[in-house]
Amino acid sequence: MLGGTGIATASLLAPGSASAADAGNGLVFPGVDVVIDSSHATAEVAALVRRYLTSKSAQDLDGWMSFFSRDLITYIDAVVGAGFYNWDSLRASLSQFMSNWPSDGKSYPTRILGDATSAVVFFTDTAGLFGPSEIRAVGIINFRDHKITRQIDYWDGRHFGIANEAALAAYSTGSPTDFGESTVGETAAPAMRDVASKLAQALRNGDGASAAELFAPGAIFEDMPAHLHIVGPRSIGTYLTKAISLLPYAGGGTAVRHVVGSAVGGGYEWTASNSAVPRGVVALELDGWGRITRLTAMWDGSLVDDSTLISLARTAIEQ
The missing domain is CATH 3.10.450.50 (Nuclear Transport Factor 2; Chain: A,)
Known part of the structure; x- marks a missing residue:
C-alpha cells in the first residue's frame, strides 16, 4: 500500500x-x-x-x-x-x-x-x-x-x-x-531470525532445494556484485545448487553474524572463513506467510577476480 x-x-x-x-x-x-x-x-x-x-x-x-x-x-x-x-x-x-x-x-x-x-x-x-x-x-x-x-x-x-x-x-x-x-543483541523479529537461520543453514550445506522451499512463488534473487537477477523458486534453487562453490555466502565456513529487521523486512550479516570475501549482507523481504519474496546480496566484488564473476554469471544460464 x-x-x-x-x-x-x-x-x-x-x-x-x-x-x-x-x-x-x-x-x-x-x-x-x-x-x-x-x-x-x-x-x-x-x-x-x-x-x-x-x-x-x-x-x-x-x-x-x-x-x-x-x-x-x-x-x-x-x-x-x-x-x-x-x-x-x-x-x-x-x-x-x-x-x-x-x-x-x-x-x-x-x-x-x-x-x-x-x-x-x-x-x-x-x-x-x-x-x-x-x-x-x-x-x-x-x-x-x-x-x-x-x-x-x-x-x-x-x-x-x-x-x-x-x-x-x-x-x-x-x-x-x-x-x-x-x-x-539479537532484537530482530522472530520470523526474520527463523528465515535467516534456515536460509543460512541451507546455503552452508549446499542444499539449494531446501533453500528454494523458503521462497515465494514469484520470488526474486539478486546478487548485486555479480549482476544477477533470478526469478522463481525452481530457478533460484537450481542456481544455488550449482553456484555453491562460487558464492561467498554459501558453503562450509559461512555463518550468520547478526540478524536485523521486522517480520516482513530485514536481513542478516554473514561471515565466510573459507572465502576471499570474508563478510557481507543478505537483505530479505518476506510475505505474510514468512516466505522470501526478494533476496538481495551485497559484498565486495573487488575481492574476487573477473573469472569468478564470469563463472557466477555463466552458472545462471538455464538449459
Missing part, C-alpha cells in the same frame, strides 16, 4: 521538486528525484532514516551526529576497514570527509527494510563524498530510543571503482575484529 501510493504521488512531481513538504508519506527525498521503497518498513523507521540522511546531505555535522547514541556506538565501514567505537572518534573522522564535500553532494535512501529497532538501509552516497564515483551501500543499523547504536556499511568496490576503493585505504583503522553485534 505504501509503495503504490508513494509511486503514484511521486510520479507527479516535477524534476528536482522533491522537498520535505512533498515527503509527507516518507517516500521522497529532499533534492533528489528518487522514490524510497519503504514497502517493507514501518512508517516510523522510514521517517527516521530519511531525517538521518537529510542531515547528512545538508552537511550538518552536528545534526547528523545527533542521530548517534553517545553512550553506545559501533560504526564500521566493512569494505574500507574503518571502525569507530565511540562518538567522539566517529565525529572526528566524519568531519574530515565532510569538510571536502561538494555543495550538491547527497546521501539518500533507496530502500528501507525493518523497523525502529533494527533495519537494512540501501543508500547512495553521490560522487564527491568519498571519492570520484558514487557508492551504493547497504547499511545494517540497530537503534535504541531512535538513536543509532550500531551501523555496519557494506558495498561493492567494483561499482565504486577498484582504484577509488584503494585510495580509501588510507582511512582504514585496521581490519576490524569486533563488529559490535554483542553490544546490541
